[in-house]
Amino acid sequence: MDFLNAIIVLFNFTVIPALAYGSQLALGAIFVTLIYAVLRFANFATGDMMSFGTMFAVILTYYFQSLGFGLGVLPTALLTIPFAILMMILYMLIIDKFVFSYYRIKKSPPVQFAMVSVGVMFVTQALIRIIIGPSDRRFLDGEKFIIKATEFKEITGLAEGITLKSTQAITIIVTLIVVSIMFWFLNRTKTGTSMRAYSDNEDLALLSGIDPKRVVLITWVIAGILATIGGVLYGLDKSYRPFVYFNNMLPIFAAAIVGGIGNPFGAFLGGYVIAFAEIFVTYAYKRFISYLLPEHLEPDSLLQLLSTDYKFAVSFSILVIVLLIRPSGIFKGKVI
């Protein structure tokens, strides 16, 4: 019984939150990695682009709520995602047309692209703050919990309970659906294959008749979908705040590099690696251990490897370690 309790404590406080957080990171990381693979630059506007898409979802959610639309137990935001995606893709295509395409045609070095994306980051951040303001917004409605700890305890009769928030379940399910559709698209369809060919060798792809404009367009479309869904899921789970989204860019980059930048599947797993590492290293194991050990051996301290303040630092340290030991990432990405 004690053993079961210990497992449930661990599950409740580390595995479930890490799965949800990892899914959000994974979506962002695939976005980064796709842009890197096809358009060949590190996009420093990642966090703010995700925030931009989420902003539309937030505004539309408020609008729908005022009209009385809704999905009942599910959050209204799910209904607004398609519209937000459309706006996001439109914005990305405009940015690409007026900013990035010039440097792509000129074949500028990646550093120049990175600096340009910093400019885009500034502009996007300004637009977000001018349109919706910098304050914290919650836009979650509908049922908050699927299982509450007390209910779980009553059903199973255990001392510890599992709390499953509806946002966590939605995050994990939506991520799995989106990612599997994306992988199917990349690996099984002709367009997906042409994208991978373009990413592997641009000149050869051009020779075999692949239209670069189409590849770029489709990349931005997929990027828009991933960015918006990732952003909205994060916003539902925590809350929407532009500054936090900018900061989230950092673990997302870490996830993309850890997984091997340019490799979408690596980025997907990288998100979970980063999330699990962050939560496992900063979790206080006292309660978990106290179930496993006999009573007189119970520890006094919290048994926490690092305080939760260092959550971000953990993911960055993993990145540094990976860069040192295996610079191409866990799954071999583009050669550095």
Add this chain to the structure above:
Amino acid sequence: MRNYKNVIAAYSIMIFLIILVGIFQSWSIALTILNYCLISAVMTIGANIQWGYAGLINFGIMGYTALGGLAVVLVSVEPVKKAWQVGGLNILACVWIIVAIIFVVKFILNRFDKSKLRNYSVASVILGGIILLRVTAAPGIEAIESVDPAKTGFLGGMGLPVLFSWIVGALLAGSLAFVIGKIALGLRADYLAIATLLIAEIIVSIIKHEEWLARGVKNVIGLKRPAPYEIDLQTSEWFINLVTKFNSSKLNLINSISDKQEALNQMVIDASSVYVKLCFTGLFLTVVIILLIVTQKALYSPWGRKMRAIRDNEEAASAMGKNIVKEHLLIFILGSAIVGLAGAMMVTNDGLFTPGSYRPMRYTFVIWVMVIVGGTGNNFGAILGGFVVWFLWVEAAPIALFLINLFTSHLPETNAVRVHLIESAPYFRFLVIGIGLLLIMRYRPQGIIPEKIIKQ
């Protein structure tokens, strides 16, 4: 000669703009802007050495700035004796443990061949070391942080003069750059950018959360100054006489003695703040000029030519026998040390150390915009970039407010759009900076004052 005309014209416009601020807003604000422009100029000189001379992309400027600020606290604050008594021993023990871990890891790496066993043993040594560190440090940190937590709760500094901390700040930043450079400099350019960005974030989070070191997010206030304090000036005889002398014509117009005294008091208060800022301006200007002379000399020395050669064609320079790894590391350290110096200057100017305020937006990306806008590879350009961008960063909000009011003046006061726009005026600075950067990148990629190659 034509090149110099450009430089002189650009700088004159800049000075003229600052004087305009002095006339329309106040001299105190104008001097504050000027001081920050000078600090930004030091940062851009540092960033320009790395990017303009050697083509190294360093997005970790925030980390070095914060480290320079930390140096001010560690050097100039009086030591907290009680904290040292209760927890000093633990902290010193921790330093020894860290040194021991590094030596053990180095020993294992040197002694044994590459294998799984070696990796696991290194990992276990580091993990064990961290656990040992936490066990040793925990009681000491707790004791230190409970020493009068409202005022101190940290170890304090060394109680030395604050100007000394500028050098220490540069040294600290330089030595950190040595470590980071060893780890990250082999990476490709955009990887290096990401890695340095993340490492800077780690440094700031350590400074933020280790309260025994510099109070963390509780901030250290009332730092020493290399300039006199306003209060002392307002009560000293010679300063009041000086102010009276300067404003004698104005004062003579006032008839009643009590009014005269009141006017004089106000003038003394204003003048004292301007005087203090002028002292800072003088100090900062000295630093900027010394750095400018040194970096200019370096740029046109054989060493500078070597750096440019490495930047423009790494393989060719390497084939000519230049040690690229060594030169890159050297320039990474030099540039970072200058940024650390700027960080120390900034904290000295503010008189307070607020780790919570270090954000990559303000301390990394804006500095980069300064370098790109001003002119990469040209020190005059980089400094000008510091001035222009900082000026825009500060004055964008008032200018945006003015324009919004102008264009929406036909709308009623309570119009939702107008109210919303006026509320969001401060965020127009991001828009101005972003669009400025994009325009410069597109139409004048070499910056306002481009790099000048002297044929020798």
